[in-house]
Amino acid sequence: MEAKKISYFENVNHPVHREFIDSQEHCVLCGTVLKLNHTADQEEKTIKEEAYCPQCTLRTRAKIYLLN
């Protein structure tokens, strides 16, 4: 399911979207609360956080957190 490669922001060419991406937990297009996905990578000791809109299936951000 998650075989697609991760890209950071898929709509950064819109300045307005970028502002929203930085500050909002809602979809920039439809206002739906974003779903968060956390995927732990045991080998790299990271947690990947992805946010996406269940309505438009727009992926708005992906962050990597380091566990120590």
Ligand SMILES: [Zn+2]
């Ligand atoms: Zn949406």
